[in-house]
Amino acid sequence: MMKVAFPYMGDIQLVLEPILQELGAEVVVPPEPNRETLAAGVQLAPETICLPFKVTLGNMVRALALGADTLVYVTGSWSCRFGYYGRLQADICRDLGYRFQLLELRRDRIGKIVREIIRLSGGNPARALIRTSRAFRLGWFKATALETTNEQFRQYLPLAAEPGDCIRLQKAVVEEIKQTNNVRKLAELRRTVKERFSRLSRNGQNECLRVKLIGESYCTIEPFVNFDIIARLGALGVRVDPFLTGPRWLGFHGFRLNRREVQQAQRRAQKYWRYCVGGEDANSVGNLIMAAQAGYDGVIHIHPFACMPSTVVQPALAAASRDYDIPLLSISVDEHTAETGFFTRLEAFVSLLERRRRGKFKKGGVVYVSGQS
Amino acid sequence: MQRIGIARGLHSYHHFPLWRTFFTELGCEVVLSGPTDKKMVEQGVKLAPAELCLPVKVFLGQVAQLFEQADVVLVPRLVCRRLNGDFYFGCPKAIALPDLVRAVFSLPDRVVELVVDHQRGSDEAGFVRCAQELGFRRASARAAFASAQRAEQEAKRLLKQGATPADFWTKSPVSVRQWCGQQGEKIGVIGHPYLVYDDYISLNLLKMLTETGAEPVVPLVTVEDLKQEAAQKNALNWFYELELIARARRLVSDSKVRGIIMASSFACGTAPVVNEVIRREVAGGANLPMLTLLFDEHSAEIGLRTRVESFVDLLRAVRIR
Numbered sequence: 042m043m044k045v046a047f048p049y050m051g052d053i054q055l056v057l058e059p060i061l062q063e064l065g066a067e068v069v070v071p072p073e074p075n076r077e078t079l080a081a082g083v084q085l086a087p088e089t090i091c092l093p094f095k096v097t098l099g100n101m102v103r104a105l106a107l108g109a110d111t112l113v114y115v116t117g118s119w120s121c122r123f124g125y126y127g128r129l130q131a132d133i134c135r136d137l138g139y140r141f142q143l144l145e146l147r148r149d150r151i152g153k154i155v156r157e158i159i160r161l162s163g164g165n166p167a168r169a170l171i172r173t174s175r176a177f178r179l180g181w182f183k184a185t186a187l188e189t190t191n192e193q194f195r196q197y198l199p200l201a202a203e204p205g206d207c208i209r210l211q212k213a214v215v216e217e218i219k220q221t222n223n224v225r226k227l228a229e230l231r232r233t234v235k236e237r238f239s240r241l242s243r244n245g246q247n248e249c250l251r252v253k254l255i256g257e258s259y260c261t262i263e264p265f266v267n268f269d270i271i272a273r274l275g276a277l278g279v280r281v282d283p284f285l286t287g288p289r290w291l292g293f294h295g296f297r298l299n300r301r302e303v304q305q306a307q308r309r310a311q312k313y314w315r316y317c318v319g320g321e322d323a324n325s326v327g328n329l330i331m332a333a334q335a336g337y338d339g340v341i342h343i344h345p346f347a348c349m350p351s352t353v354v355q356p357a358l359a360a361a362s363r364d365y366d367i368p369l370l371s372i373s374v375d376e377h378t379a380e381t382g383f384f385t386r387l388e389a390f391v392s393l394l395e396r397r398r399r400g401k402f403k404k405g406g407v408v409y410v411s412g413q414s
Numbered sequence: 415m416q417r418i419g420i421a422r423g424l425h426s427y428h429h430f431p432l433w434r435t436f437f438t439e440l441g442c443e444v445v446l447s448g449p450t451d452k453k454m455v456e457q458g459v460k461l462a463p464a465e466l467c468l469p470v471k472v473f474l475g476q477v478a479q480l481f482e483q484a485d486v487v488l489v490p491r492l493v494c495r496r497l498n499g500d501f502y503f504g505c506p507k508a509i510a511l512p513d514l515v516r517a518v519f520s521l522p523d524r525v526v527e528l529v530v531d532h533q534r535g536s537d538e539a540g541f542v543r544c545a546q547e548l549g550f551r552r553a554s555a556r557a558a559f560a561s562a563q564r565a566e567q568e569a570k571r572l573l574k575q576g577a578t579p580a581d582f583w584t585k586s587p588v589s590v591r592q593w594c595g596q597q598g599e600k601i602g603v604i605g606h607p608y609l610v611y612d613d614y615i616s617l618n619l620l621k622m623l624t625e626t627g628a629e630p631v632v633p634l635v636t637v638e639d640l641k642q643e644a645a646q647k648n649a650l651n652w653f654y655e656l657e658l659i660a661r662a663r664r665l666v667s668d669s670k671v672r673g674i675i676m677a678s679s680f681a682c683g684t685a686p687v688v689n690e691v692i693r694r695e696v697a698g699g700a701n702l703p704m705l706t707l708l709f710d711e712h713s714a715e716i717g718l719r720t721r722v723e724s725f726v727d728l729l730r731a732v733r734i735r
Binding site for chain 2: 087088089090091119120121122124125128129132136313314315316318319322346347348349350352353354355356357359360373
């Protein structure tokens with residue numbers, strides 16, 4: 042049987058794993074990214090490549106060590122380095138002596154992908170079709186259950202009397218989603234999750250600071266590289282809404298769902314950003330503007346160090362944040378970023394937002410883009 | 415007469431003869447920015463986000479100078495070009511350059527955007543649209559583009575005869591390389607022209623090589639080479655980086671070349687990928703010594719000289735090839 046591994050971020054493997062299993066493949070999921078993963082990636086990767094490359098490379102090496110024989114990558118002809126991940130990582134892993142098949146998901150290889158899926162069903166196209174539809178149905182229910190859970194989590198965490206309880210509940214529900222492969226049970230879970238979160242005891246506050254998280258997809262989604270910013274700031278009483286989550290990323294980029302939402306963000310960004318070059322640049326600008334219009338208190342832009350689209354978009358973000366009068370903090374992360382330094386800056390930003398809300402600053406506010414004074 | 419500023423930086427090294435002729439034929443006065451100097455770098459560093467690569471920072475410094483000397487400033491947006499029916503892209507910074515300049519300077523009315531996007535139209539269409547934005551008629555824009563193309567052909571001929579892109583800044587190019595004709599170890603230099611030929615950014619790397627007694631080799635890459643490169647099974651999707659790969663392939667197949675220097679700027683996004691591809695896929699079995707040099711605004715000449723000299727010394731001491 043084919044043993045598949047794919048680079049994952051955040052919780053997308055919770056959705057992709059059951060899909061691939063239903064298709065008939067065995068999925069090798071390496072341990073969640075941690076320091077060892079990163080160290081392995083940093084050692085093997087080109088020095089100045091972006092952080093997501095290093096983390097996902099570390100992940101893939103660990104997956105190969107666990108016996109994976111097929112690596113699946115999303116690639117494409119575009120101007121961002123993301124398109125080269127598969128090819129370079131495969132080169133590097135082959136140098137380490139691993140033998141595997143590289144499956145690149147791109148437009149011009151759809152024939153090959155379809156052949157692989159049919160092969161997994163024992164060469165029977167009809168059976169493959171049934172299995173594919175069943176797989177994506179399950180994936181859809183898993184994704185929506187995850188989305189609902191995390192939405193509730195983000196909403197209740199800043200208001201919870203004991204943030205720890207809220208975090209534990211979220212972990213428990215996600216684990217249930219992971220274990221359940223029954224569509225009806227997932228639908229049931231999705232229905233009841235709101236009530237489970239609402240039973241948590243509250244801290245008595247009715248409102249909290251709201252911050253929009255924008256930036257490069259991997260940094261927005263993967264808690265290991267953004268130091269679990271949603272839970273950490275949530276425990277401080279700040280609601281953090283990412284513009285992108287794992288399932289949403291899969292929806293946007295994997296299956297081209299919700300194009301209207303993306304177009305809406307890009308239309309708003311038009312004045313500042315006319316061509317999308319990758320790294321969620323136009324989306325970030327658009328979402329910053331939408332956050333300002335929706336009354337958010339501030340925006341945090343997080344991206345890998347020297348990420349091409351995310352650095353070049355910084356002045357445009359700063360211009361939009363001035364025009365729409367919403368504070369912006371732009372932070373880059375790499376393998377040297379220390380958690381303490383990262384949170385010192387976030388806490389300073391949050392206390393500025395608090396003061397701003399209390400009316401200490403009438404107009405204008407903090408625009409801080411790293412490296413600019 | 416409208417004065418249009420063209421910065422020396424970035425892709426002017428590729429397209430300056432074309433751009434200059436187009437705008438002079440239209441009846442504009444072309445103002446060329448000065449060569450890179452300390453003030454430009456300082457200004458660029460102050461204006462740009464810290465994590466951008468040095469050539470883009472220098473470009474911003476040059477644009478700042480041009481805003482003082484010209485009415486409008488040309489900022490190209492090099493999105494993608496077609497080769498063998500497929501599209502090859504500029505790097506994100508080249509694609510987003512006008513947006514960057516607008517956001518940094520807040521002078522949107524004085525930025526002239528030249529879009530090269532073969533997905534949407536030919537080169538000519540982009541130039542015509544650019545001229546129309548400046549208030550010129552379609553017919554005169556097309557005529558200007560035709561003579562600009564002739565100028566580009568002429569420039570290509572001169573390049574074949576040994577001129578470098580940096581020779582075209584003056585009207586009558588001097589077609590002699592300062593570092594040509596040296597008899598020494600041939601050392602290939604791979605890097606973007608806006609880095610390698612910018613004496614200030616590259617700290618005179620080419621001259622430095624000749625001073626060690628070696629002969630720097632920067633092979634000329636033609637459109638045919640690029641097409642060949644694009645036809646490879648695993649071609650890169652970056653247009654201007656295909657050129658670097660083609661150059662590397664040429665150097666690797668030249669048995670007289672003793673080593674390769676890969677020069678790139680710090681935080682250049684394409685460099686880690688391109689260098690890795692060259693090292694693993696192009697020069698894989700060639701056993702060719704390689705030196706990777708990173709340049710940024712903190713690079714010091716002495717440190718560079720030490721590394722270059724020791725590289726050349728090593729090549730002399732150990733005859734690998």
